[in-house]
Amino acid sequence: MKQTLRDLAQKLGCHLLGDSSIAVTNVSSLQSAKNDSLVFVEDAKHLEAALSSAAAAVIAGNFAASAAKPILISAQPRLTFARAAKLLQNPGRNREIHPTAIVAKSANLGQNVAIGARAVIGENVRIGDATTIAAGSVIGDGALIGNHCRIDTNVTLYPGTTLGDRVIVQAGAVLGSEGFGYVRDAETGRYEQFPQVGRLVIENDVEIGANATIDRGALDETRIRCGTKIDNLVHVGHNVQIGKNVVIAAQTGLSGSAVVEDNVIIGGQVGIADHVRIEEGAILGAQSGIPTKKVIRGKGVVFWGTPARPIREYLRELAFLSRSAKKER
Numbered sequence: 001m002k003q004t005l006r007d008l009a010q011k012l013g014c015h016l017l018g019d020s021s022i023a024v025t026n027v028s029s030l031q032s033a034k035n036d037s038l039v040f041v042e043d044a045k046h047l048e049a050a051l052s053s054a055a056a057a058v059i060a061g062n063f064a065a066s067a068a069k070p071i072l073i074s075a076q077p078r079l080t081f082a083r084a085a086k087l088l089q090n091p092g093r094n095r096e097i098h099p100t101a102i103v104a105k106s107a108n109l110g111q112n113v114a115i116g117a118r119a120v121i122g123e124n125v126r127i128g129d130a131t132t133i134a135a136g137s138v139i140g141d142g143a144l145i146g147n148h149c150r151i152d153t154n155v156t157l158y159p160g161t162t163l164g165d166r167v168i169v170q171a172g173a174v175l176g177s178e179g180f181g182y183v184r185d186a187e188t189g190r191y192e193q194f195p196q197v198g199r200l201v202i203e204n205d206v207e208i209g210a211n212a213t214i215d216r217g218a219l220d221e222t223r224i225r226c227g228t229k230i231d232n233l234v235h236v237g238h239n240v241q242i243g244k245n246v247v248i249a250a251q252t253g254l255s256g257s258a259v260v261e262d263n264v265i266i267g268g269q270v271g272i273a274d275h276v277r278i279e280e281g282a283i284l285g286a287q288s289g290i291p292t293k294k295v296i297r298g299k300g301v302v303f304w305g306t307p308a309r310p311i312r313e314y315l316r317e318l319a320f321l322s323r324s325a326k327k328e329r
Contacts, residue, residue: 001025001088005057005070008038011087012080014059018070024056027085038088040081059084098135110147128165140176146204158216164204170232172211176200179215179222179238179256194218196238209234209250218256231268243280271306284308 006020028037030046033055040059041050050058050069057070059077074080095114097103103121110128115121116135125139128147133139137151140159145151149167157163158176169175181194198217202224208214209232216222217239224230224242231250236242240254243262248254252266255274260266264278267286272278276290281299289306290296296303302311 002036003088005072008084008087009072012072012074012083014072014074014080016070016072017064018057018067020070022056022070024088026088027081028055030055038081038084040077042077101133104141116153122159134171143176152210158200160199161216162199162201164202164206164226166205167202168207170208170210170212173208174213175202175208176216177213179218181218181238181256198222198238200224206230212236215240215256225262237274249286285311 002023002025004021004023005016009016023036024038025036028034028039030039030049030053033039033053035054035056037055038057038059039050039053039055041047042061044063047060047064051067057072059072059074059081061075061077062073064071064073072080095112097115098117100117101115101119103115104123104125106123107121107125110131112130113127114132116133118136119133120138121133122139122141122143124142127145128149130147131145131149133151134153136153137155139145139157140161142160143157144162146163146165146167148165149163151169152171154172155169156174161176178196181196182191183194184191196216196218198220200214200216200222203226205227206224208230211232212230212234214222214224214236215238220239222236222238222240225244227245228242230248233251234248235253237254237256239257242260243264245262246260246264248266249268251268252270254272257274258272258276260278261280263281265283267284267288269287270284272290273292275293277295278284279295279297282296283302285302285304288304288308291307294307296308298310303309304311305314
């Protein structure tokens with residue numbers, strides 16, 4: 001969507017140097033920029049490359065001065081670039097309900113809702129304004145979806161699942177499925193399922209990657225709080241509580257009743273056992289393992305290894321093992 005630099009600067013809160021009437025239509029890298037592209041640089045050493053690119057304008061930090069090419073000055077160029085990308089997205093999406101979609105008569109749809117081909121909307125579902133349900137998705141009975149959400153193709157929301165506003169769910173994700181909870185009969189050795197009758201609540205501004213799976217609570221609820229970002233192929237078990245602004249990378253698994261507090265960062269392929277607590281601001285390195293009922297504590301501290309411990313301790317252990325192995329040769 002075409003925007004003038006004047007309008008962008010105003011919306012983004014940037015100081016504009018240069019011709020404010022120039023229009024841009026897209027964001028790009030320096031290498032692929034065209035004469036209607038917007039690019040960004042975070043440090044002075046890349047500014048000259050940006051100015052010599054084909055881009056129409058550059059987002060840069062306070063190190064930038066006036067130049068032949070227009071510059072939008074921002075204290076956080078990368079963040080401003082991400083926000084600019086959203087402003088330049090093409091809004092010309094088909095806002096109709098496809099004739100092959102199945103929408104229950106009891107469903108309550110807000111204004112400007114789009115529903116794709118062969119999507120199924122169950123009984124008593126409520127969908128907020130300007131939300132998009134893409135082709136092949138199934139929204140179970142009684143599910144609640146807020147405003148300005150984007151549900152991509154072949155997503156499944158089990159009955160009773162609740163999504164807040166501006167939630168993004170990428171293709172193939174399954175939300176609100178039954179948790180993996182069983183009781184063993186001591187006499188026969190057979191396993192019987194423990195009741196999985198709780199619900200899943202996903203708050204505002206959460207993003208969920210492709211083929212992620214999030215179970216509903218067993219008796220109570222699983223909850224993902226505001227602003228959390230979950231990568232592809234992540235599994236979240238029943239009764240898990242995830243705080244605000246948590247980031248979880250791909251192929252991580254969280255077992256039942258784990259608690260992740262606000263602002264935690266979890267790397268890829270991390271394994272978190274049941275009843276674990278990750279306290280606020282901790283950072284779990286890739287492939288870390290957290291055993292049952294363990295508490296990880298340390299704001300800004302990086303933990304690594306299995307069982308996970310502070311990275312300095314982990315590296316000291318590796319160095320000791322290396323020295324010991326050399327002595328034995």
